[in-house]
Amino acid sequence: MKFRFSTFLTTVFSSFLAFLGFSSCDNDNGSETSMMYGSPYGEFKFSGLVTDEEGNPIKDARVIVRTHNDYEGNFFMLDSDTVATNASGEYKGERDTWAHEARIVCQDPKGDFLPDSTVVALDYKKDRNEAWYMGTANVTTNFTLKKDPKGEDK
Numbered sequence: 001m002k003f004r005f006s007t008f009l010t011t012v013f014s015s016f017l018a019f020l021g022f023s024s025c026d027n028d029n030g031s032e033t034s035m036m037y038g039s040p041y042g043e044f045k046f047s048g049l050v051t052d053e054e055g056n057p058i059k060d061a062r063v064i065v066r067t068h069n070d071y072e073g074n075f076f077m078l079d080s081d082t083v084a085t086n087a088s089g090e091y092k093g094e095r096d097t098w099a100h101e102a103r104i105v106c107q108d109p110k111g112d113f114l115p116d117s118t119v120v121a122l123d124y125k126k127d128r129n130e131a132w133y134m135g136t137a138n139v140t141t142n143f144t145l146k147k148d149p150k151g152e153d154k
Contacts, residue, residue: 057089067099
């Protein structure tokens with residue numbers, strides 16, 4: 001008798017919990033809510049111009065783009081990308097990311113100029129309607145590198 005009553009209670013409570021689980025998936029208007037899994041992402045496009053103090057383009061300057069986030073006060077880097085400037089001093093690149101900030105560092109591999117860097121906020125503009133897609137962030141950062149006084153001794 002005790003076993004039958006226990007089995008009966010287990011069946012009743014299991015049915016009740018199952019009913020609660022199904023009813024929790026309803027919206028206020030009675031339609032079902034679809035559950036989605038994934039990670040947010042956006043397109044990050046970066047470009048710019050690297051010149052010296054006289055306005056001359058610097059060819060083959062190294063531009064390092066490091067995307068990062070600040071999660072609950074803990075800073076962490078997500079990824080890094082390096083591009084080089086062309087003969088006109090221009091650089092550009094793009095990548096998928098979910099970062100909200102990027103540090104852009106410009107270096108002269110020959111050592112004639114001092115490095116420079118800046119931190120930019122990524123402001124995503126949504127250009128298509130996809131569930132996890134944050135949009136596209138376009139950043140243009142120009143650098144004017146100063147002559148390295150140590151580099152003149154070469």
